[in-house]
Amino acid sequence: MDKRSLTERDICTKFILPAIKRAGWDEMLQVCEEVYFTKGRIIVRGKLVTRGKAKKADFVLYYKPNIPIALIEAKDNNHSVGQGIQQGLDYAATLDIPFVFSSNGDGFVFHDRTGQSVPVEANLGLDAFPSPTDLWARYRAWKGLDADAEQIVLQDYFDDGSGKTPRYYQVNAVNAAIEAIAKGRDRVLLVMATGTGKTYTAFQIIWRLWKAGRKKRILFLADRNVLIDQTMVNDFRPFGPAMAKLSTSAKTIERQDGSTVDLTLALDKKRRIDTAFEIYLGLYQAITGPEDRQKLYREFSSNFFDLIVIDECHRGSAVADSAWREILDHFSDATQIGLTATPKETEYVSNTEYFGEPVFTYSLKQGISDGFLAPYKVVKVHIDRDVEGYRPEIGQLDRDGNEIEDRIYNSKDFDRSIVLDDRTKLTAKKITEFLKESGDHYQKTIVFCVDEEHAARMRQALINENADLVAENPRYVMRITGGDKEGQDQLGNFIDPESKYPVLVTTSRLLSTGVDAQTCRLIVLDRAVGSMTEFKQIVGRGTRVHEDTKKFYFTLIDFRGATSHFADPEFDGDPVQIYAPNGEDPIAPPDDEPATAEGYDAIPPTPGEDETIVDQPGLPLPPGDPIRKIYVDGVGARILTERIEYLDENGKLVTESLRDFTKTALKKRFASLDDFLKRWKSAERKQAIIEELEAEGLPLDPIAEELGKDLARLIHDVPA
Template identity: 60%
Template sequence: MDKRLLTEADIRSKFISPAITAPGKWDLMTQVREEYFFTAGRVIVRGRTVKRGEGKKADYLLLYQPNLPLAVLEAKDNHHSVGDGMQQALAYAEVLDVPFVYSSNGDAFLEHDRTVTKGTVTREIPLDQFPTPDELWTRYCAAKGLTPPQKAIATQDYYDEGSGRSPRYYQRIAINRTVDAIAQGQDRILLVMATGTGKTYTAFQIIWRLWKAKARKRILFLVDRNILADQTKTNDFKPFGKAMTKITNRTVDKAFEIYLCLYQAVTGTEEERNIYKQFSPDFFDLVIIDECHRGSAADDAAWRQVLEYFSSATQIGLTATPKETTDISNIAYFGEPLYIYSLKQGIADGFLAPYK
């Protein structure tokens, strides 16, 4: 068979897919996503006409397990060299935060290892020697320095409601980076995500995975509006069920594991109104602050005292607009953002509508 007569689709179906799904390699049903669209396509408004641009898609996304991608692979027809798809694959891998990158024309694979800082970064691999999921996972863990207990946390499953809903690529990155960072001992984390991009859902999956892995056992989620607390409890956080409570009427029940609370409900000008002191300082081992730009970083903010009181807990700040002034600094408190998904990127990806 003359490969040069075949289309790219033929090269993929006859050579690339069989090579990566050979016995003992990647499971076609659970570990291989073909033509993986990861953006929705920019919303284009012209007068009264609204249409979408084309979304970005990778030829292959290879996952160690659901929501834990390890590799991007771009295919070309046989008129191209084995590495001609590499630049596109690298661009996708950068966006998707994927460590291993491949290109193929059906003759062999070219690999680029993004975890390598010195030594061999790029190598050509024969068609029948494509790495297995375990091989790539082992290399990734070695590069990250993950210990067996840390690996157990990093591989804790996401919550799956059975509807087929999965996180968008940027939510997955924020969730995975946060869980990995906490597994490795980081105790102050800042996530910057534009309004409307699903910060609460992202927070839920972070909490769920850490809670299920028993890496964190008592969690406080602080919001700044009552309606947000109620919506969070009945929507994204609903799977926590009877393990969850909302602190109301300044009363505390220490029998729960997940606590939702308004900033205003746990702070007060009078000492007796500071309900949070009914908890011991080490009661919570994870505190998540929604809209943390609203005051968490101000030294004199009333509820900054809450963060300092629970200083032994891991603390995650969520915001769309980090505040940096001479008096207030989110970054000074939480450190540099672990991940940023901006309004501009959300519009470019088509997950947010542009301004009129």
């Protein structure tokens, strides 16, 4: 047999796999071939949406399911035995795998990423592949696991037989948390971008510790009822009768599969606790409060819980005098795990000071790069009153007949202390224009306003701009805020992919965190966002991919300069496109935007001004009297500029057309038109070239159709 005539797959089947099996690896339980671990970055240009090539490891070896310890990168026999080692090391770093091998069927190159082997990289014969016991012993030594810790680390994941498996980064997060706790760490922080499955990750951590018998009573804390309810009936469903909610309100909840379930309650009508359960889920507002009678958590002994998991812990658990910290301090002997998309680090609040450095981080940028999160376009809109300011005429009166103080009012004042009615109407008009120009009047939209009163006015302005659609269903536009019960009752419908209404929702901060709005395609910012933490959370409302409804990206319209946060080094997930049309231009981004120089952010946000969540149910309002707003009619408002930008493959903002993007990407592969034609004509499999280009996000037929000319000639400006 001539090895050099064999394909890479033949080498895997005939030489590499037999060598692995001879070393004692179980082909059915420990060996996985062609492991795709990313989905391929979603690439957006105009109306064209494609995916880049997903990353694939040739072999991943597991000591037990979901405990990967070795990776093999294979090449055909025309390559050297170590040709795949660098690619293997890159994949292993992503997958957190310590032992890496490369093979061409003649033998192996072995690289020990732990640094414990001498030498670190060595050549091995085909019959010298290490056994599972050998590699696990090295792994144990590297991690410093004693027999007791090993028993916890080897506890099985939950598997219901449905075929659902955790994504690679969820495995990394679960294993990192379990190992830290097994080695005695009692404060653990996990940082995972919104939409990456923090709750499912928490479930697997809790399940393994619970089944291992190390954590027998567990408390899961959150600050949104919808989070608790959906967690109980979906991700935490396998806990069954061992689980209950710390609530007196009976409720029937619909599961993701459409079935319904009555929540089990741990409190009776007199708020007496049933201590027979093992897994408790609670809304922190329900078990504490400013008055002693509200501090229900004190009914539990301080050593009752072995483990406490705090969802969205950036919202207060690290503040020394917060309601969260009251609870955590009471149960200080318990192991505590904080989950957040955005750890808060300010002069007054520090997640890492309380929990320690994160044991695992999965960023928004990485999620977008892997294709698990949706990229987004940004439309920047500059209104003349925001940029130039507003100064009343001498003696000008407001709506109530009072003289307006003579000074220059700017974006920080609008809708907070002074209301320009024409500005509100213009904003609503531009939002409506975007929906019409996009061709989809029913894309789920969240409009973030300064406060509840502003959200009410914006709701009215949007109703007047969309009177025909509101006539079909009055829930087309709704306000959902902490003080609006009717609106809050519709929150479940808004986030339900199967529910058509509500469509346009105005809010101030209620929807900025913790709401799983899978089908949200448009986010509008009509207020400054001073906190980077909150800005990331707001962006996270739209980052979930929903393939059933073909939602692969979303748009963020910024009326207040809040997207200047993209320039902050702390921000890690820039948009694919930013659009800034001039006054008469359509607000929807064009499909083929010409390249221009970057514009500027006219009004930067004021740092720190949005730290307080003012309309969240259960939290007290900031001290002081309400600000009296000045209402001014008839002063006019117009659009000055708008701009659009894309996110390039390196996560940097660029203003680039589909034409330029195509040309740039193709020139990476082909130096000239002759080079392209020569390669095309000589290729035995033209499909191979097509697949190569599609890996760059360039499906030929759709691009040629959209740009309307021969693709190869387009690259090098040759007339058709």
